[in-house]
Amino acid sequence: MPETGSPSKRPPDDSRAAMVKAGRGDRASFDIIVRDYTNMVVALAYRVLGSRDEALDCAQDAFVRAWENAARYNPKWSVATWLRRITTNLALDRLRRRKTFTYLPEGLEERQVSPVEGPAEAAERKERAGVVWELLDLLPDKYRLVLVLREIEGLEIREISRITDTQAATVRWRLHRARALFRDRWHASVDGSDVR
Amino acid sequence: MNCREAGELLAALASGELEDHESEEVLAHVEKCPRCSRKLGEYREALVALREAAADVPVAGKAFGRALSRRLDEVDVRRGRKVQPVVRWQFMGGVAAAAAAVFIVATVLLPHIGSPDDQQPAVAQPATAPYPVNAYLVFDGSSPYYRPVAFQQKGDNSLVLRQPGVFHGIPAARLVWRDDVVGRADYQLLESRVAELEARLRSIDKAQIPAQTKSP
DSSP: OOOOOSOOOOOOOHHHHHHHHHHTOHHHHHHHHHHHHHHHHHHHHHHOOHHHHHHHHHHHHHHHHHHGGGGGGGTTTTTHHHHHHHHHHHHHHHHHHHHHOOOOOOGGOOOOOOOOOOOOHHHHHHHHHHHHHHHHHHHHHHHHHHHHIISSSOOHHHHHHHHHOOOHHHHHHHHHHHHHHHHHHHHHHHHHHOOO | OHHHHHHHHHHHHHTTSSSSHHHHHHHHHHOOOHHHHHHHHHHHHHHHHHHHTTTTTOOHHHHHHHHHHHHHHHHHHTTTTSSSSSSSOOOOOSOOOOOOOOOOEEEESSSTTEEEEEEEOOSOOOOOOSSSSSSSEEETSSSSOOOOEEEOOTTOOOEEEESOOOOSSSOOOOETTTTTEEESSSSSOHHHHHHHHHHHHHHHHHHHHHHHHHHH
């Protein structure tokens, strides 16, 4: 059973080798991949979906998909990129099928107030976060995705291009539009006006 | 540099993407232009808010690992890598939070199942209904969204996986409960059926359910 927890400091080449072995049916090697990348996959799913439960479900789906397609893994890709690609595709599918918006990420309630942050500050932070997720929900899915991958995950354009199977120029354009839209709407929400 | 040119680069500047010479050029314009200066401030504030909101991520605990392990086992079973008993799960009931994943196995489409006096095994005679017979539902109770995987018994008492994989919003085969349609195997919660299903399960002699499955 794969344990989940802090990712190990496994060199990228070791991960590729483990994934290649998994592609030959080595389940123990895939369990190592799960252990090493669960936090990354869950975080990415959460940042795209904004829902704790959906993120955990999506992360499970991503690993199941990866195991089902392990034989198709190409070691020219880093394992991280490959898993991010699977995760973002699945997360996008979920966004498209969503019937209602999620305004508040459920995980926030579990965050402990830091010693330097009082309850009032925590409440304010939570409210701001709620607005952020609401605004993200209003973005077109593909804009939301590149915004998350670039601004939160910190990925380079080339990496995003690989993950989303989109030309770099398209990624840059979507990112430009996503940033502008998000900025406009954030500013409007802070201002009190309603720009949609 | 004019406002139009600077405007194209303000977001990238706020994100730290520009080369040094590009940054200097844009900042030189921003210092002289209140409008672009305000816009740059807005980009920076929005970015801070975005990153702050996304900083709290859930942590996958041991329950996640157990549930995932079971799902990976399912994949192995479908591929015939290892044969595992179908009867191995307990249903934890209701709309469960992301906790330990459990499965239940229930029969559908066997009108005689569920009767308190019925001592028939779960795999009984073929039904005459025009629906797939002796189909089993396996529910993953770890999520509010049920994931049914239907099996069908073959004439030699082995089980064939009719619908491998999980169904999240993917229209799947219609699952039939007696003559009623339970619902599409998608995100729809089947709460009204859960209590009924649990009652039926309690009446099933699980020892009678075949212990092996075969991949299609």
